[in-house]
Amino acid sequence: MPEGPELHLGSLYVNKMCAGVVFTGPVRKSEVSKSPDVPFTCEAYRITASSRGKEVKLTLTPMKSDDSKQRSKAGQADQAMDVVFRFGMSGYFRFTSEDELPKHSHLRFYSKETTCRVLSFVDTRRFGSWQANGTWQPDRGPCLMFEYESFRKNVVTHLSDRAFDRPICEVLLNQKYFNGIGNYLRAEILFRLNIPPFVPARSVLEGLESEDLCENEKPLKTEIKDEKASDRVKTVKEETGDLLRLCHTVPLEVVNQGGKGYDPKKEDYSEFKAWLQCYYVDGMKSLRDHNGRTMWFNGDPGPMAPKDLKSPKAKKRAKKTEDHDYTDKKKGAKGGSKSTPKKKVVKQETKTAKKEIEKSEEMVSPQKKKRPAARGRKTSSAEPAAGPEKRSGRVTRQSSK
DNA sequence: CGTCCACGTCTAC
DNA sequence: TAGACCTGGACGG
Incomplete structure (x- = not known):
């Protein structure tokens, strides 16, 4: 669920589902999680959420009680605690009954109800993280949605x-x-x-x-x-x-x-x-950026486009063929290295192999095959939200000068 | 079966 | 600037 909008929607989800719900006991972590414990235990507390950019903060607020005098009752919290989450590639919140805990529920808050319900931080790949007594990560800028x-x-x-x-x-x-x-x-x-x-x-x-x-x-x-x-x-x-x-x-x-x-x-x-008008849309182009992330776009890639084709694909292929070198016709054959200024073909054939290929060919949408069910081409949209060619050329937003 | 790919950070050479 | 960190779905053989 994880870009700014999903994080914010996650905070709305928590606020909606947990409104009026009283939670109790300790915050529990899955066995497998390597994230830190959340040392918070309370007879009765509430949960609210807010978001900032790509982070969500849960606030655990102890409820007032008559016996608040005996507050020091064995580690019961009497102060609110913030827990700040980052979602990695797969994090989200879910509020379910106790026996419907989602797989990969890694941090859990238990309700004080006859039929207990649980707010879970679910994170299949575990790239997400949380911090007890957390604050917004200082190096992150203001939220582009709400600041x-x-x-x-x-x-x-x-x-x-x-x-x-x-x-x-x-x-x-x-x-x-x-x-x-x-x-x-x-x-x-x-x-x-x-x-x-x-x-x-x-x-x-x-x-x-x-x-x-x-x-x-x-x-x-x-x-x-x-x-x-x-x-x-x-x-x-x-x-x-x-x-x-x-x-x-x-x-x-x-x-x-x-x-x-x-x-x-x-x-x-x-x-x-x-x-979506571009990301993963049929007919759009894509390239790996310098950090290996796939950039989807239409038209001109721009002057700083990666030249070297160091895609993971290339690496794997290199491994496979590194012994039988002469079988490597691969696909680099077509490119025709017309104006390769440096004939110096470095040993790392994988990286230099196709440094001067026509941009156009290698960057046309890589997978021709069917895409994951969820990502199919735009279905029956009568108006495919502005086709590629429809726009190309227009509105030329002259970047630099 | 194996390979590739995925909404993001992190830290180590 | 690579990898590491993870699981799982879609494809290919």
Whole structure:
């Protein structure tokens, strides 16, 4: 469940399901979990949740009781405790009866009811984590959904940070500035503005204002106050807004869908799937970025696109063939290394093998096969939410200059 | 059966 | 800039 919208929906879920519910006893952890214990025990407490970017905070609040005088009753909590969660790739909350505990329920809060129910932090892959007496992770920036103004300011005032030397698609995953953006959101956001993913981030962001011009003035035309040359640059997209604004509005679209956002196993995933315009959509292109994450996009990849094709696929293939070298016609054959300036074919054939191939071919959507049930092509949408070709060329958001 | 892929961090060479 | 950390679903043979 894990980008900003899913984390927030998770906090809404907890608040809804646990409203009025009294919890009791210790917080229990699964045997297999390596995350820290949550040393909280209380006769009667409540649970509320809030979210910030890609974190959720649960607040455990002891209830007042008559015998609060004997509060020191053997380690019973009398102070509230915050537990801060990160969801990794597969975390979510579920509130169930005790005998319906989900598989991979790794942290559990038990209700004080005749038929006990349990709030579980479920996390199949266990990449998620929690921290008792936790605080928002200090290195993460403001929430781009619910601290929009400070989010903007944080980006705009730090553009000299070397972090912005990277391609925009990679910077969008930097939680120090984009707390809440994940792999599907970066694809959707860049797609909507037609920004090539591998364009230098600073060139896309410089010139943007700390304040959102879109929000204050609808007419927006009243920006006459400052027409010094850079007119062109600051022409905000009337309809959509600039990149930073979309980092705010696009995640909110997912939140406003209700449901649970990205969760292929759920039935109501179809609505989310239909919402996606780019990520994993048939006909879109994809490339591994410099961190090995798949970037989905349409059109031009941009100047900083990885040249070297060091995909995991290539590695595996290398292993397999590393003994029978001459069988390696593989697929590199087609590319035709026309202008390879360096004939120096390094030993690591895997990495250099196809450094100069035509961009176009290797990056067309990799899997032609059927996709996982949950990810099928856009089903019966009469209007496939703006086809690729439909947009290409238009709205050319000249990134840099 | 095996390989590849997945919504994200982390820390170690 | 690799890997490590994990489980499980979809495919391919």
